[in-house]
Amino acid sequence: xxxYLIRRILYAIPILIGVNLLTFALFFVVNTPDDMxxxxxxxxxxxxxxxxxxxxxxxxxxxxxLNAQAAGTxxxxxxxxxxxxxxxxVFDFGYSDDGRSISREILTxxxxxxxxxxPTFVVGLLxxxxxxxxxxxxxxxxxxxxxxxxxVILMSISSLxxxxxxxxxxxxxxxxxxxxxxxxxxxxxxxxxxxxxxxVVAGIGSSSRWYRxxxxxxxGRDYVRTxxxxxxxxxxxxxxxxxxxxxxxxxxxVVAVIPLLFMGSxxxxxxxxxPGLGSYTIDAIQAQDFGxxxxxxxxxxxLYILGLILTDISYTMVDPRVRLQ
Amino acid sequence: xxxxxxxxxxDMMIFLLLAVALAGAWWIKQRPHLLLPWQRLFKSRVGMVSxxxxxxxxxxxxxxxxxxxxxxxxxxxxxxxYAAEVLSVFDVLVGDLRNHTEKTYSAPLxxxxxxxxxxxxxDGKVLRDYPRLKYGGAHLLDPQRDHTGDVLKRSLxxxxxxxLGGVLLALLLVTFAAARSRTTARLWVETxxxxxxxxxxxxxxxxxxxxxxxxxxxxxxxxxxxDKVGQDVLYLSLKSIRTGxxxxxxxxxxxLPFALFLGIAAGYFRGRVDDVIxxxxxxxxxxxxxxxxxxxxxxMQVTIEKHAEWFSSSAERADLRLLFLCxxxxxxxxxxxxxxxxxxxxxxxxLEYIQAAQAFSVSSLRILSRHILPNVMHIVLIAVVMDFSAxxxxxxxxxxVGVGVDPSTNSFGTLINNARLEMGREPMVWxxxxxxxxxxxxxxxxxxxxxxxxxxxxxxxxxxxxxxK
Numbered sequence: 001x002x003x004y005l006i007r008r009i010l011y012a013i014p015i016l017i018g019v020n021l022l023t024f025a026l027f028f029v030v031n032t033p034d035d036m037x038x039x040x041x042x043x044x045x046x047x048x049x050x051x052x053x054x055x056x057x058x059x060x061x062x063x064x065x066l067n068a069q070a071a072g073t074x075x076x077x078x079x080x081x082x083x084x085x086x087x088x089x090v091f092d093f094g095y096s097d098d099g100r101s102i103s104r105e106i107l108t109x110x111x112x113x114x115x116x117x118x119p120t121f122v123v124g125l126l127x128x129x130x131x132x133x134x135x136x137x138x139x140x141x142x143x144x145x146x147x148x149x150x151x152v153i154l155m156s157i158s159s160l161x162x163x164x165x166x167x168x169x170x171x172x173x174x175x176x177x178x179x180x181x182x183x184x185x186x187x188x189x190x191x192x193x194x195x196x197x198x199x200v201v202a203g204i205g206s207s208s209r210w211y212r213x214x215x216x217x218x219x220g221r222d223y224v225r226t227x228x229x230x231x232x233x234x235x236x237x238x239x240x241x242x243x244x245x246x247x248x249x250x251x252x253x254v255v256a257v258i259p260l261l262f263m264g265s266x267x268x269x270x271x272x273x274x275p276g277l278g279s280y281t282i283d284a285i286q287a288q289d290f291g292x293x294x295x296x297x298x299x300x301x302x303l304y305i306l307g308l309i310l311t312d313i314s315y316t317m318v319d320p321r322v323r324l325q
Numbered sequence: 326x327x328x329x330x331x332x333x334x335x336d337m338m339i340f341l342l343l344a345v346a347l348a349g350a351w352w353i354k355q356r357p358h359l360l361l362p363w364q365r366l367f368k369s370r371v372g373m374v375s376x377x378x379x380x381x382x383x384x385x386x387x388x389x390x391x392x393x394x395x396x397x398x399x400x401x402x403x404x405x406x407y408a409a410e411v412l413s414v415f416d417v418l419v420g421d422l423r424n425h426t427e428k429t430y431s432a433p434l435x436x437x438x439x440x441x442x443x444x445x446x447x448d449g450k451v452l453r454d455y456p457r458l459k460y461g462g463a464h465l466l467d468p469q470r471d472h473t474g475d476v477l478k479r480s481l482x483x484x485x486x487x488x489l490g491g492v493l494l495a496l497l498l499v500t501f502a503a504a505r506s507r508t509t510a511r512l513w514v515e516t517x518x519x520x521x522x523x524x525x526x527x528x529x530x531x532x533x534x535x536x537x538x539x540x541x542x543x544x545x546x547x548x549x550x551x552d553k554v555g556q557d558v559l560y561l562s563l564k565s566i567r568t569g570x571x572x573x574x575x576x577x578x579x580x581l582p583f584a585l586f587l588g589i590a591a592g593y594f595r596g597r598v599d600d601v602i603x604x605x606x607x608x609x610x611x612x613x614x615x616x617x618x619x620x621x622x623x624x625m626q627v628t629i630e631k632h633a634e635w636f637s638s639s640a641e642r643a644d645l646r647l648l649f650l651c652x653x654x655x656x657x658x659x660x661x662x663x664x665x666x667x668x669x670x671x672x673x674x675x676l677e678y679i680q681a682a683q684a685f686s687v688s689s690l691r692i693l694s695r696h697i698l699p700n701v702m703h704i705v706l707i708a709v710v711m712d713f714s715a716x717x718x719x720x721x722x723x724x725x726v727g728v729g730v731d732p733s734t735n736s737f738g739t740l741i742n743n744a745r746l747e748m749g750r751e752p753m754v755w756x757x758x759x760x761x762x763x764x765x766x767x768x769x770x771x772x773x774x775x776x777x778x779x780x781x782x783x784x785x786x787x788x789x790x791x792x793x794k
């Protein structure tokens with residue numbers, strides 16, 4: 001098990017290197033730092049001095065890959081690649097345009113993101129699975145048809161609509177909770193209620209339908225027929241046999257996204273003014289803060305790979321047939 | 326009036342796509358075994374009705390794709406000068422809708438402006454009141470008295486004319502089809518039963534009634550109100566359709582070659598090739614797609630800013646940005662299909678007919694193109710249709726984040742983005758958001774239903790008892 005883990009982690013390294021090289025190429029080779037400076041400072045009437053100053057402030061005034069003027073190991077280390085890209089491997093993300101440490105910002109903003117994302121995830125998962133089980137129980141009837149139709153309609157609605165409509169109805173019309181904002185501690189409950197509710201509702205359509213397909217596939221198997229032949233009630237068959245066996249395909253999708261919960265949701269956080277990583281990313285994109293976007297890209301892919309490893313581990317827990325070699 | 330045809334980049338892609346679709350249809354028509362799943366699709370009621378609705382959207386999008394620049398009336402020194410504005414055939418068809426701009430917001434079917442203004446009365450006094458609209462209901466002499474009656478009358482006439490036209494069109498179609506297949510009697514029996522044909526005809530009549538209503542009302546009022554700068558929301562929504570279709574289709578067009586070739590190659594050759602291709606798509610798919618798109622779009626903006634000389638008009642610039650967005654979306658979204666195709670190719674390469682081909686020393690390229698490619702096409706088709714609705718929805722989100730289409734391009738995303746603060750106004754301005762969301766809902770819902778029908782018809786894993794009901 002431990003040997004397998006080590007191998008998986010070693011396997012993740014080339015992928016992270018690939019991501020790193022890709023972002024490096026995207027941010028420094030496709031457009032040179034000069035272009036970025038000109039873009040940010042305004043295209044016209046920008047002096048070469050201003051560009052140099054901009055580059056120097058961000059440490060972009062070094063050669064890309066190889067510093068021919070430096071001596072010894074500095075040849076490789078005193079470059080943009082080493083200082084801006086390679087340093088991300090030790091999660092040193094440098095500074096954002098407003099001079100704050102990106103790593104510290106990520107650590108503090110992770111909490112609000114999790115406070116929203118975790119309840120949404122847990123409540124959503126329970127609700128979707130129950131709804132899907134209900135549809136499976138009544139499969140082939142009018143209820144099932146109505147459920148599927150509802151799912152298709154729900155998944156055809158833009159997520160922006162859920163947020164805008166939800167904010168309008170719950171906060172503006174009925175004055176139940178504040179429209180947006182965030183507070184730490186026990187007070188946060190007031191603020192997270194609506195984002196969580198909207199997040200859960202927005203996912204009903206596609207997720208429930210997906211789980212229903214999985215359940216239906218299991219219901220058609222031989223062991224289910226055997227279980228029924230034993231005289232088990234339909235409910236017992238569903239909960240004792242189908243649900244357990246359907247856990248494997250469900251886990252594939254679910255465990256992989258758990259690490260990404262840290263990243264928060266871009267839309268929800270920005271609409272509700274929650275100071276999490278999602279709104280951090282969106283602000284950085286809109287302010288064209290390249291350093292932050294680069295850091296988030298790297299963090300996102302690192303978490304994604306972590307999710308893949310967790311998925312493999314969770315397989316061994318639910319399915320004893322799977323052996324990790 | 327003379328004009329100059331304008332071929333934007335996305336126009337070219339759309340025509341290319343259209344050509345591919347027509348060629349594909351002709352190719353399939355020659356081959357009965359390929360025709361079979363399509364016949365199953367034609368027998369699905371939901372599939373055919375949603376296809377009819379989708380084709381209405383496609384028709385609007387295609388009309389909006391034929392671009393031109395009109396000649397200006399004053400042709401100085403014998404040379405014709407063309408207007409800077411790029412128009413489309415669709416703009417001509419809707420006529421005045423485009424030019425009838427009010428001062429600012431006005432509610433759907435309103436006769437008065439949304440905001441109060443100082444109006445000078447004939448006797449010299451200045452009054453603070455809601456002024457009449459320049460175009461909306463301008464023909465009414467006494468709006469207080471006539472407004473409701475006029476709207477009702479126009480809707481009734483419109484619906485009736487639409488119904489008449491729809492029924493005539495349906496009759497014409499049925500007669501035409503019957504004349505071609507010489508089975509009048511059977512076809513007439515079929516229209517009395519619950520068949521796809523019947524459902525389609527009913528939908529056709531309903532759509533015609535809706536169209537009649539819209540045309541008759543939009544001529545005299547702003548059916549869906551006007552936005553902040555007084556533009557007709559109905560016009561903006563209709564113009565957004567093309568952008569949605571471009572994002573949904575051109576994206577798959579650009580990613581298809583990658584996904585097809587790399588996926589099949591990885592599955593068929595295995596070994597080193599497989600490792601490299603798997604590595605590439607794992608790297609790409611490990612970056613959260615919104616972030617990758619954001620990073621790429623930021624960089625694209627820098628490039629576009631740097632090369633302002635590439636574009637002769639702002640329409641071209643906005644268009645190239647749209648195309649780039651499709652490219653970027655394509656690059657981020659091909660990995661899923663690639664993985665599917667790799668798996669399928671892995672399975673196929675072990676089958677007898679492939680091994681037979683290998684034994685006859687058929688070249689790898691030929692095996693790939695003649696034996697593997699045709700047998701994964703159903704996966705491709707299902708994936709393409711399924712992706713469409715997701716892409717249309719993604720466009721709105723990306724435009725909100727600020728990495729979507731150019732702000733000057735009409736799209737559902739820009740409509741929503743511009744209108745999202747309007748809910749907070751007092752009284753509330755809800756019509757722009759409502760229009761954008763409803764148009765999107767109808768388009769995406771039709772696409773989702775159609776995708777389901779396509780999957781049911783093409784997926785070989787589904788068990789079928791006899792042929793489709």
